[in-house]
Amino acid sequence: xxxESHAHYDDKQFDFDRDELxxxxxxxxxxxxxxxxxxxxxxKSTMDLxxxxxxxxxxVGIHPSDIQDLNEEVYKWLKETASDPKTAAIGEIGLxxxxxxxxxxxxxxxxxxxRQMELAREVSLPVIIHSxxxxxxxxxxxxxxxxxxxxxxxxxxxxSPELAEEYVKMGYYIGIGGVVTFKNAKKLxxxxxxxxxxxxxxxxxxxxxxxEPNRGKRNSSLNLPYVAEEIAVLRGISQQEVIDAxxxxxxxxxxxxx
Ligand code: NI
Numbered sequence: 001x002x003x004e005s006h007a008h009y010d011d012k013q014f015d016f017d018r019d020e021l022x023x024x025x026x027x028x029x030x031x032x033x034x035x036x037x038x039x040x041x042x043x044k045s046t047m048d049l050x051x052x053x054x055x056x057x058x059x060v061g062i063h064p065s066d067i068q069d070l071n072e073e074v075y076k077w078l079k080e081t082a083s084d085p086k087t088a089a090i091g092e093i094g095l096x097x098x099x100x101x102x103x104x105x106x107x108x109x110x111x112x113x114x115r116q117m118e119l120a121r122e123v124s125l126p127v128i129i130h131s132x133x134x135x136x137x138x139x140x141x142x143x144x145x146x147x148x149x150x151x152x153x154x155x156x157x158x159x160s161p162e163l164a165e166e167y168v169k170m171g172y173y174i175g176i177g178g179v180v181t182f183k184n185a186k187k188l189x190x191x192x193x194x195x196x197x198x199x200x201x202x203x204x205x206x207x208x209x210x211x212e213p214n215r216g217k218r219n220s221s222l223n224l225p226y227v228a229e230e231i232a233v234l235r236g237i238s239q240q241e242v243i244d245a246x247x248x249x250x251x252x253x254x255x256x257x258x
Contacts, residue, residue, distance in 0.1 A: 001031030002228070002243055003250040004221040006092075006128065006155050006175055006203035009035050009056075010045035013207040013218055021220060022053055030221045031247065032257055034059055036092050036128055036155075039066035040074055043081070050086035057257050059089035059128050061116050064096040064109040075115065082123040088254040090120040091128025092155060095141075098133040106134075110141055117142075120150050126253050127152035128175075135159045139166065151253055156205050161191040168199050173253055175203040178211035178219060181230045192234045201253070202227055202246040 009018060025033065035050065036059040037043030043060040050058035060081050062070045081087055093116040095109050120127045129152055131138040141147075148170040155175035157164060164174050174195055180188050192200070204210075204227075206219035211226040225239065228246070232239040251257060 001247060002029055002202060002221070002224050003247040004030055004033040004204060004224060005153065005201040005246075005250050005254075006036050006177070007033050007206050007221055008038065008042070008208075009033070009049055009206070010037075010042050011207050022049075022056070025221060026055060028222055030224070031055065032057070032250070033221060034088055034128075034250075034254065034257075036089075037061055038063040038092060040069040040077075043078070047081060047084065047086065050084075057086055057088035057254065058084075059091040060087055061089075061091040061093040061128070062112065063092050063130060064094050064113065065099050067105075067108055067112045070112050075119070078116070079119060079123065082119070082125055085256065087125065088256045089126045089128050089152075090116055090123070091152075092130040093117065093127060094130035094132075095134035095138050096130060096132045097137075106137075110137065114141060114145060117145055117147060117150060120152070125256075126150070129154045129172075130156070132158065135163060139163070142170070153201055153253060155203060156209070157188065157191060160187055161194045164191045164195050168195050173199050173201050173249060175201045176231060177203045177205050177227060178209040178215070178223065180234075181211040181226055182215070189234055192231050197235065197237075197242070197245045198249060200231065200242070200246055201250055202231075202243070 035046045037046045046058040153173040157174045210219035228242040
């Protein structure tokens with residue numbers, strides 16, 4: 001069975017066939033799914049899905065591009081929701097300087113990233129980190145708050161192999177998705193070869209980032225075998241070994257998942 005560590009089935013792209021698709025997951029080899037919140041509404045829909053399906057767990061947190069949703073009231077809601085038996089992580093949280101160039105907003109992103117990391121520490125949940133074009137600030141902030149004491153995954157990893165090794169040293173997992181199948185993804189392929197298998201998680205970030213040969217189409221967890229196959233080829237092991245290791249890794253990280 002495959003452990004899907006990062007999906008957005010609350011996305012409107014799934015509105016016309018969500019239930020049909022999710023009902024087919026387990027018979028198609030997808031054993032567990034973490035549905036990840038982005039804005040406040042997505043967090044609420046995430047928990048609805050987690051309560052509707054046994055094999056779906058939720059991550060609640062506000063994405064750096066959605067921090068206009070955050071205030072003390074929403075923060076309090078996140079904290080209360082963290083104790084739900086189906087809440088497996090705080091996420092996705094982090095920094096995104098690709099979509100946000102304004103330095104004042106970037107500074108607010110750092111403030112809320114830090115607050116949500118502290119929330120994860122307080123409620124003893126792992127974090128799902130989103131970091132895009134903010135490599136230096138992400139690492140600096142994480143070191144500053146002793147993030148090595150907070151378990152987590154850097155999702156949709158897009159930086160250098162060297163930096164990945166730095167995150168691994170801090171105890172972090174590295175989320176690998178469809179991008180690894182793209183011909184031009186040289187850095188990511190190198191990263192996959194270099195980091196320990198014990199640190200790799202499989203993820204889609206669906207509906208985005210479909211792997212080859214479905215690049216450009218709507219993504220779903222059903223495409224994860226393509227991602228596992230590419231990792232297997234890069235590491236010279238079998239696809240099943242990748243799938244089994246990534247499943248075990250996810251259970252180690254997301255301790256509330258049964
Ligand atoms: Ni995502």
